Amino acid sequence: MADNRVCITGRLVDAVQLRYSPAGVPIARLLIEHESRQVEAGVERPIRFRVGVRAAGAVLAPEAGDWPPGTAVTVEGFLARARQRDGDSRLIISAERISIAAGDANHRE
């Protein structure tokens, strides 16, 4: 019952806004757009959705703030409720690692 792993690739909808909590922990909330083709019941179909990502702690490299919108990133982490308040069941990905996706045409070193 303790399994909760997600690995997903998507493009940044907006630039990353990095801020710091009062205790000095870096925090960012970002939105990525995923686009792929997946097989469902033997039929290949397009999959497209947006999902929120929360990145807290040393998950994001400091240069993440310079990534332009549209940058393709790979997010690894687990699913969590967006807010801990009752009755709010929206999910987001709490990231443990965010990296530039391999072969991203928009991103040049």
Place this chain on the structure above:
Amino acid sequence: MPEPPQIARVAVPGPLPEPLDYRITAAVPEPGARVRVPLGRRQVIGVVVATATHSELPTRRLRPLGELLDDTAVLPGELLDLTLWAAGYYHHPVGEALTSALPVRLRHGYPAQYTRETVWRLTDTGRDTPPDTLAARAPRQAALLARLQSLGSLAAAHFPEAEGDWRGGLQRLVERGLARAEQVDTPGLIEGHDDGGDRPTLNNAQRDAVDAVRGAEGFAPLVVEGVTGSGKTEVYLHAIEAVLAAGRQALVIVPEIGLTPQLVDRFARRLAARIAVLHSGLAAGERLDGWLAARDGVADVIIGTRSAVFTPLARPGLILVDEEHDASLKQQDGFRYSARDLAVVRAQRLGLTVILGSATPSLETLHNMRLGRYRELRLPQRAGGAAMPRFRLLDVRGRPLRDGLSAPLIEQMRAHLDDDGQVLVFLNRRGFAPVLLCHECGWVSECERCDARLTYHRHDRRLHCHHCDHERPVPRACPDCGSVDLRPVGQGTERLAEAIEAAFPDTAMVRIDRDSTRRKGAFERQMAAAQRGEARILLGTQMLAKGHHLPAVTLVAVVDADQGLFSADFRAPERLAQLIIQVAGRAGRAERPGEVAIQTHHPEHPLLQLLVHAGYRRFAEDALLEREAAGLPPYTAMALLRAEAVDEAAPREFLDAARAAGPEGTRLELLGPVPAPMERRAGRVRAQLLVRAPSRRHLQAGLKRWLPGVAALPQARRVRWSIDVDPADML
């Protein structure tokens, strides 16, 4: 021949309402002298209140008086009587009241002596000995002898730290019989002198006020009601000069926040007088020196905070209370006296003039003026032709605020800065933010011991409770849900400073609040930078707002006027109005006209409307009508019986019992008990019972009959309780 007294009545420290009787075994002490007496198993220091021939108790049951610490009264009769009167009026144990009136050194049994310093003088031989005769073998002694011969005397102050072993050198001179060392009293007074600087010409109103003060005879309570910048201090200085010319002393009482080095400096540059300064920041020895100097008539002018009202005066001539409306003139714990009210009582007992000064007189004082008890001296114009500031209410409803600053305010600040003006931004809340909130679950940082939120202080990365001493580091994650996304909510001066720096990155700013001035001398340095105009934006709490002369300020911005509009305390509107007028008074005090911008979510609020369009006096008249309609002071008299305990039920049980013990036949009206507005504070639960009577006389008579029974209640032993007569703060 009358029978010699056998009994000494002694006020001892502790919660005893009356003095205790002791048997005189040897010398008869004078009332006002300190004695050591046995109390339980301890020996304590008490003050003799009176001597008597008989006690109500059989003599054999009385314990003997111990050592006499003073041959004569340390406390003059007048001051002893005043303190006893105050203990009665405020229903406070007489020993504790007397303790408050004595400097701490005297409380601890230290002799009533000035600080002494060694002074070296020449002997006759020393005067006739040429220094050259010593020069060959003892060059240091030769130099010291030469210095003594030219100066007449030497003391430690003549030698900077680095100047070698001068003390040893002088000692050798003493051994050679060339000099002698003497112990000299050094009361540490400031030697004021008229530096001949140009005196502002008095305008008509100022001259009338000065004439009225000079012409006053006997007990004369005068209220100098002068708009901010009207030159009240100039009137004070003229009044004090007249008192000094008559060979009398002046006692000047100011609120803590107003006793600044600038004020003392202004007095010292103007008055040819020896000035003693008394405040809580002094070392025990300095405080005693000032007190003794006033008692012995060595000091001519005594400037002090609240407790200075208990300074003995050898040649009393005038008592002056500046900013008489200020709440800090009322002691808020222990012996809860009002320094302003006691100043008036004292002046009455001494038959003196007493001046109460303010730009915003308290409603009590205005009421007394209307009844003709106090004489009104108005200074309706600003001195030197400065114009009154223009007010503008900034409606911030629905407007985006950037860390508390609205766009119109930022624009107005920019306009003043571009025009070479200075801007004062006022926010009466220190720290970064008053609340730390978890963005995910809504947890807020609360004090464990109080019903209060912890304030986030960014600089030290800590959370502080502003109501008790509790503090702790900022948590890394929410203690409830584990989220690290904690967010500061609301504005304190620390946050506002960042916002202003972001909006005006090239403008020098200084922030003045209790946190930024913690280091010794920091306040003086920052204030000097503000006054010299190096800092163009001044941001601060009331510390910055009150009483300071900041001639270059052209715009005063009140960031949040809403804080005081909806308080449970019936005095809150009065306090808010006074604060706004005081802050606004910083604007345009020199030749440039000033503006005052007030940000509010309630621009239609009658208090703000009246204050801005009709002025403080109109506001106060309306407020007095409301007080009269609601049966509140000054139309009635009030006291507050407070109780607190760790045990949650105990305060309520005590107050219920106190209420039930309410005596028949008095005019006391008991309202409550109710929980205190902040029910839990520093780990104690607090409740209060409001006592109201038609007049002070009825209140006093009623309390006198009621309180002894209250003190004797069994429930009283389970709580800490106090009675606050004429409470300044209902919370």
